[in-house]
Amino acid sequence: MTFRLFDTLSGAVEVVEPLNPGRIGMYTCGPTVHDQAHIGNLRTYLAEDLLRRHLEARGLQVTQIMNITDVDDKIIAKASAAGSGLAEFTAPFVEAFFRDLERLNIQPAHFYPRATGYIGPMIELVQRLLDSGHAYQSDGSVYFRISSFPDYGRLTHLDTAGLKTGASGRIDSDEYEAKETVRDFVLWKAGRRGDLAAWDSPFGWGRPGWHLECSAMAMDQLGESFDLHCGGVDNKFPHHENEIAQSEAATGRTFVKHWFHPEHLLIAGGKMAKSQGNFVTLSALMERGHDPLAVRFLLLTGAHYRHKLQFKESLLEEAAKDLERLASFWKRCAQAEADLPTVPGGPDPLAVASARAAELFEEALDDDLNLPDAIGTIFELLREGNRLLDKGLAGREGAASALTTLRQADTRLGVIERRAAVEEVLTSIEAALLKQREQARRDRDYAASDRLRDELLGIGIQVEDTKDGTRWHRV
Numbered sequence: 462m463t464f465r466l467f468d469t470l471s472g473a474v475e476v477v478e479p480l481n482p483g484r485i486g487m488y489t490c491g492p493t494v495h496d497q498a499h500i501g502n503l504r505t506y507l508a509e510d511l512l513r514r515h516l517e518a519r520g521l522q523v524t525q526i527m528n529i530t531d532v533d534d535k536i537i538a539k540a541s542a543a544g545s546g547l548a549e550f551t552a553p554f555v556e557a558f559f560r561d562l563e564r565l566n567i568q569p570a571h572f573y574p575r576a577t578g579y580i581g582p583m584i585e586l587v588q589r590l591l592d593s594g595h596a597y598q599s600d601g602s603v604y605f606r607i608s609s610f611p612d613y614g615r616l617t618h619l620d621t622a623g624l625k626t627g628a629s630g631r632i633d634s635d636e637y638e639a640k641e642t643v644r645d646f647v648l649w650k651a652g653r654r655g656d657l658a659a660w661d662s663p664f665g666w667g668r669p670g671w672h673l674e675c676s677a678m679a680m681d682q683l684g685e686s687f688d689l690h691c692g693g694v695d696n697k698f699p700h701h702e703n704e705i706a707q708s709e710a711a712t713g714r715t716f717v718k719h720w721f722h723p724e725h726l727l728i729a730g731g732k733m734a735k736s737q738g739n740f741v742t743l744s745a746l747m748e749r750g751h752d753p754l755a756v757r758f759l760l761l762t763g764a765h766y767r768h769k770l771q772f773k774e775s776l777l778e779e780a781a782k783d784l785e786r787l788a789s790f791w792k793r794c795a796q797a798e799a800d801l802p803t804v805p806g807g808p809d810p811l812a813v814a815s816a817r818a819a820e821l822f823e824e825a826l827d828d829d830l831n832l833p834d835a836i837g838t839i840f841e842l843l844r845e846g847n848r849l850l851d852k853g854l855a856g857r858e859g860a861a862s863a864l865t866t867l868r869q870a871d872t873r874l875g876v877i878e879r880r881a882a883v884e885e886v887l888t889s890i891e892a893a894l895l896k897q898r899e900q901a902r903r904d905r906d907y908a909a910s911d912r913l914r915d916e917l918l919g920i921g922i923q924v925e926d927t928k929d930g931t932r933w934h935r936v
């Protein structure tokens with residue numbers, strides 16, 4: 462089996478072959494921290510998390526870099542309106558972002574470079590482009606000369622021949638939409654000493670453009686050529702197109718081998734976006750009682766990552782139920798593995814079904830991360846497993862094998878074990894009481910020990926003293 466992934470650049474599903482054997486360098490465009498992330502942004506990070514987990518499950522050693530854009534047009538505008546400094550303004554949004562990742566069980570990147578920490582490499586990159594004639598100065602700003610890079614438009618399959626480039630003017634904004642207006646874009650924006658965000662450079666005071674930031678940080682961390690670059694579909698143009706142009710013009714080398722672009726999340730038929738005012742945050746969903754793991758499960762399995770997903774809160778309730786079924790099956794198999802005997806005479810039918818499900822699960826993920834299909838095989842196993850266990854047809858080996866399949870699947874899903882563990886975890890108060898009781902028993906203070914046992918029972922923890930030590934369970 463080989464892992465095949467859709468590549469935006471070639472427009473086809475391609476076998477993922479690392480540039481360096483056994484290793485993958487992966488750059489993921491991170492948040493621009495002027496607001497909280499909405500669940501549409503989070504869907505992108507979840508798809509990237511799935512991709513990384515699957516690469517790791519295939520035995521590859523992934524180095525993931527995710528930038529934090531902490532200086533751009535919007536941040537500067539909002540920070541000045543709030544009368545605060547950049548760092549002071551962005552700090553709470555950075556914190557909220559990391560909290561969301563943790564709640565969604567997204568594996569942390571290996572490093573989160575911040576744009577403001579990479580001004581040096583950014584200035585160097587601008588200088589290289591100036592020296593090689595791919596950039597020019599005008600009114601204190603530096604622009605990329607699109608006419609100097611004939612490959613411009615390759616990623617989004619733009620036909621630049623009919624477009625007026627260069628001559629039609631320049632663009633200073635970090636974000637622009639229409640492909641018809643391909644224009645020389647800004648690498649370094651003129652500023653003044655003392656501005657909220659301005660650094661001294663050989664081309665005068667100013668600040669980097671957003672596109673340039675990602676190129677500089679990616680190449681600084683992963684080298685001039687690396688395996689995978691990821692970002693939401695709306696990053697394709699102009700952001701990634703510009704990243705390719707300025708990086709390849711500077712180095713003369715292929716910037717990135719594969720481009721990965723997960724699709725949008727829709728709400729009431731439209732794209733979820735800050736600019737549309739229709740965005741939903743993870744915190745808001747949690748305040749309404751939703752489990753973040755159900756959010757993870759829905760955003761990952763609700764649709765293939767290359768398809769749009771229509772968000773509805775009712776889907777979250779369904780996702781929570783599905784998750785509960787998976788967690789119960791997990792616990793049932795763990796219990797059955799401990800309690801049941803071996804099935805006499807011949808292979809355990811649940812072991813056979815589990816091995817087959819594991820195979821199908823991997824096959825589906827190897828086929829461009831088809832998680833909706835992969836999860837289907839797990840639910841089939843769940844139905845078959847419950848049926849066999851109900852009828853007493855499965856034994857210890859079958860249960861163990863089903864648990865292995867679930868565990869293996871969960872290295873990508875990242876939800877079942879966490880959900881199954883929820884009930885088994887003690888709160889800090891419960892743990893403290895249990896510890897006090899154990900101490901009391903060691904001290905042979907049985908009055909205190911009994912009192913603590915009653916207290917624990919009062920909050921729903923039944924304690925049992927066995928020859929193997931103290932056990933507890935919820936009642």
Ligand SMILES: [Zn+2]
Nearest residue numbers: 490491675700
């Ligand atoms: Zn980026």
